[in-house]
Every structure is written in structure tokens, then in C-alpha cells.
Amino acid sequence: MKRWLMAAAAALALGAMAQMGDTAKTLWQFMQTQGYQLGWHYIPGEPAGMYEGGAPHGAILRTFTNDIAYDALAQKSFPLPDGAIIVKENYMPDGKLAAVTVMQKIKDFNPEGGDWFWAKYAPDGSVQASGKVGGCIGCHAQKKTSDWIFSGNE
């Protein structure tokens, strides 16, 4: 590849990464302004509040859905529509919040990955991973028939 082309490709890749960081930040802010912990729903048919989890997410989990995700999940209508959001809080055995992992459906974002935007946050909201995150996709791919979603489909 010509050097200028490589530089252009690198700049593009960096731009895309920055954009994903922005999307992740916007998503976090949206969750906070929505007050997801009080205003959203638990996964239909799954335990309310905190429940026992396991690797890789955490010993204790709590999972929230916005209205769009909840309505589709309640009817087991897959794939979920654009705008669906699922938030999973990952707690340590001592009850301390370790991370927040999120899936957001964005139309045409990643058709081969179910059009999910993946994000992982530290408890303070700083972005640890976002976008087409290989680790998330690789494992959630087991659940392609239920739109890459484990909860309620195990």
C-alpha cells in the first residue's frame, strides 16, 4: 500500500474509534438522564433486582431494558428493533459495582453482528471498550437465534 494511503487508512480508523467513544459516552449520558435504574424494566421473565451471576460478567448481576427492548423481549420478538438497549450491571461478590456492560441496537451499525453496539464502562462511566467489540461478539454469538441475547433464552 502507498504510504499516503496507509496514513489515510490509519486516520480513518482513528476517526472511527473516536466516533465510537463518542457514541459510548452519549449512550452513558442517555442512560443517566433516563434514570435507567428506576425508570427502566428488568428482563421479562427473569428475576427482579440482583441475582447470582457468573463469569465473565460477575458474581452478582442486575439487568435493565428500556421500553423498546422490554416490549420485544416480552413477546420474544427477535431481532429487537432499532433503539433497543440492555444494560447489565456487574457486581463483585462483596456487592461493589465492577463494571456496566451495555448493548444498544443501532440500525445498519454491524449487520453481521446483529447490529449491536457494545460498550463496557467503569462504575464512573469511563469507557473501557466500545463499538464492535470482538470479545463480546464472540461469546454472545452463541445466542444468534435470540438476537445475541442470553437472558431469558438460556
Ligand code: HEC
Ligand atoms: C464468555 C462469554 C461472554 C462475554 C465475553 C461477554 N458476555 Fe455478555 N453475557 C454473557 C452471558 C452468559 C450473559 C447472561 C448473564 C445473565 O445470566 O444475566 C450475558 C449478558 C449480557 C447482557 C444482558 C443481555 C443478555 O445477553 O443477556 C449484556 C448487555 C451483555 N452481556 C453485554 C456484554 C458486553 C458489552 C460484553 C463485552 C464487553 C460482553 N457482554 C461479553 C456472556 C458473555
